[in-house]
Amino acid sequence: MRAFLIIAAAFLIQGTVQTAQAEDIPLPRAKPDPNAPAPAQEDQIINLLDREPEPLFSDAQLPYAPTRSFDAGEGDGLGQGALYLMAKLTQDSQPLNDGLIWRIYSETTNANGKLELVATSQGGDAEFRLDPGAYLVHTAYGYAQSTNRVVIGKEIQSKMLTLNAGGIKFGAAMKDGEGIDEEQVTFDVYGMTFDERGERNKIVGNVTPGSIVRLSADTYHVVSRYGSVNAVIRADIQVLPGKLTEATILHKAADITLKLVNERGGEAIANTTWSVLSAGGHVVVEATGAFPDFVLAAGEYEALARNNGRTYLHTFEVVPGQDREVEVVTSISELASQANVLNN
Structure with a gap:
């Protein structure tokens, strides 16, 4: 990304x-x-x-x-x-x-x-x-x-x-300039070289926004995570000797809450098992409950809800900065409407 x-x-x-x-x-x-x-x-x-x-x-x-x-x-x-x-x-x-x-x-x-x-x-x-x-x-x-x-x-x-050293002060925001839930944002700092397994050496992890990390003057690979699913941004940041580098990572993601309902605006149905699929059909995240909540990277997804032996499918889009609820409706008319959209 x-x-x-x-x-x-x-x-x-x-x-x-x-x-x-x-x-x-x-x-x-x-x-x-x-x-x-x-x-x-x-x-x-x-x-x-x-x-x-x-x-x-x-x-x-x-x-x-x-x-x-x-x-x-x-x-x-x-x-x-x-x-x-x-x-x-x-x-x-x-x-x-x-x-x-x-x-x-x-x-x-x-x-x-x-x-x-x-x-x-x-x-x-x-x-x-x-x-x-x-x-x-x-x-x-x-x-x-x-x-x-x-x-x-x-x-x-x-x-x-x-x-010979400096530091990085970490920050995070949405790409369009809107605010972000900083409590869900973390940063990991890695070295630039790879070991024999092809992995970078992690210097420090789970750094929170606003923190200052003192580092040797060098270039570092920084990984910022918004939530725990797929909203991940990577950047190479240079630390200059004697200076504090203020680095703000811009994310493109949103907080999505899923609900299985009998009709639009209805009560969420408990004991529901969920799978969120990418546009390519790969499983992005799974959960169980009436109100599963995820931070997802911008893009198109499919929500699969399983309840009482039945499976319901709904396609939705994640727009950066637009946190919202996504309802999956069980009614026959809604399922027929979705089928027509998919067939067209």
């Missing part, structure tokens, strides 16, 4: 994260300078996290003035090093103040063959006391992630991550 999409971009102040590069920070009085130039990157390493590592931290060691004092009397504090971490959305943006999740893993695996989680922190900047050695620093911000390597000695050092 053709995708109808309205996209607008705005600057994202607290955006998303993925591709990360490390830059060393000159000696400040309180915290590292977020605008320091980035050093050359090291080679990537293979680790046992759930994704490939991003470009690594530099191993250059630069001291900084920590924001919080360390108690030298705590455990083996005198033999540990201090690591101060900050992240910003783009090269020119300000450091992020919240929404970050930092995880520190040991570089070597434990007896179970897994990386050991050493420490975690949530919010903006983070400080860690670590024994000397090599570690993997996993950074998550929304649905974007990055993994970097750092070597810790007994000194204090600081690092800045530059995160």
